[in-house]
Amino acid sequence: MGTSSAKQASVKNKNVPSIKPAGERYAIILAGGSGTRLWPLSRSAMPKQLLALNGEDSLLQQTARRLLPRVAHDKLITVTHADHRFEVMGQLHSIHASLADNVLSEPIGRNTLPAIAWAVASIAEKDPKALIGVFSSDHAVSDQVAFNQAWESAEEAALDGYLTLFGMQPTEPAVGYGYIQAGSALKKKTSSKASGAMSVSRFVEKPDAKTARAYLKQGGYYWNGGMFVFRADIFLAMLKKYQPAIHIAALSLSNGGGKVADFDTYAALPDLSIDYGVLELADKVAVVPVDMGWNDLGSWEAIYQQRDKDEQGNMVKGEVLAVDSQDNLLWSEHGLIATLGLQNLAVVQTRDATMVCPRDRVQDLKQLVASVKETHQHLTEIHMTVTRPWGSYTILEEGARYKIKRIVVNPGAKLSMQMHFHRSEHWVVIAGTAKITNGDKEIFLEENQSTYIPQTNRHRLENPGRIPLQIIEIQSGPYLEEDDIVRFDDVYGRAPVTP
The missing domain is CATH 2.60.120.10 (Jelly Rolls)
Structure with a gap:
């Protein structure tokens, strides 16, 4: 389904097998990536998903706990980078020992599609008709009930052969997300009632501010939050049609049964997202609109908006003394931050680095981290x-x-x-x-x-x-x-x- 012209979601895909009752429910957590937008706290050896940014648990642990009410421990698969394998296993083990046994390790990052394909092929070996949900490890969700209901609606569409996305209700004209335009409502096969899912008319990749404002005014557009539900056999059939090289590699990796991917096999795969590699090419793609308090916590400003503030509007974490200071993010991992007369700043202090910038510039942090990397590379890679x-x-x-x-x-x-x-x-x-x-x-x-x-x-x-x-x-x-x-x-x- 391309961004320039929409395909009708109801068009029959001849390469997709006839729909039969699904197998058991599985979930995949994607725990790769090493973002720089939360530096100096987030670094390549300790990325966002492994940090506790909005509570006592890390975002990875929060994701696992969010999924476990609907997925058995032994049916939750996590895919991560080899550099993070043992930290991921340790964090998951603290929730349930069997979660650590189902961690797949990529030797090199190749975006979301190879990671999903490997995990799906591994599941399909045991349960070809498995009903699978795919979820990012580094997002926050505040409404568990709405999340569960959206997941259930997505499964209903998946049973009818759709690759089904969660469409996050937009709260502002954000330019950092992809947008999904919803089409007509899908009907349940067993009744004339709407299922909660809608056909996808088109995907739009990160529009400019003017376009995003128009989408919010028009309605029917949703943020793409990177959550999907589908049948294992349906997905693999589409993968075989659109990305045969990844399909072959995924089957090879799953047949080996190992938890650590072969480097040469993985390095030869294209760096490709599921959006570009399958979703925007497929005919039967649906979206479930949902308002579940979703936040990707992708910047220090997002953290500021998510957490509680004091009477002066300061978001404070750690040892902080704020005098005559308003509307700041003040985060200390080591030692005292003492401020006087500051307004609208973000100050983040770790043992070996301190970042200070206006709150309205935190989206540009990638530029700062690139400069730090040139002169102090280790400070972007590991903590003390x-x-x-x-x-x-x-x-x-x-x-x-x-x-x-x-x-x-x-x-x-x-x-x-x-x-x-x-x-x-x-x-x-x-x-x-x-x-x-x-x-x-x-x-x-x-x-x-x-x-x-x-x-x-x-x-x-x-x-x-x-x-x-x-x-x-x-x-x-x-x-x-x-x-x-x-x-x-x-x-x-x-x-x-x-x-």
């Missing part, structure tokens, strides 16, 4: 605290030829067996008990005990106890970056790194 499958480490201080970290190892976890060419390490235990392999020796250290790891020695750190192990690591040497590692053995499925 970095999550690993075994726990985390925090950089406390670094300088010429030294770096100091606090390392936290979860109970029962252990690091890979490894060695370094360019650095030696001193370890001091500050909490818990450490089991340490150092060359051909194995020792146990308790609180306030230490050891020395010489350069090129094979070594491993383990936590055999029941509480988190915390150590201070002091690295010394001419090169202290994370890629100075030779990994011999790893219990988390990470590839060995050889000399």
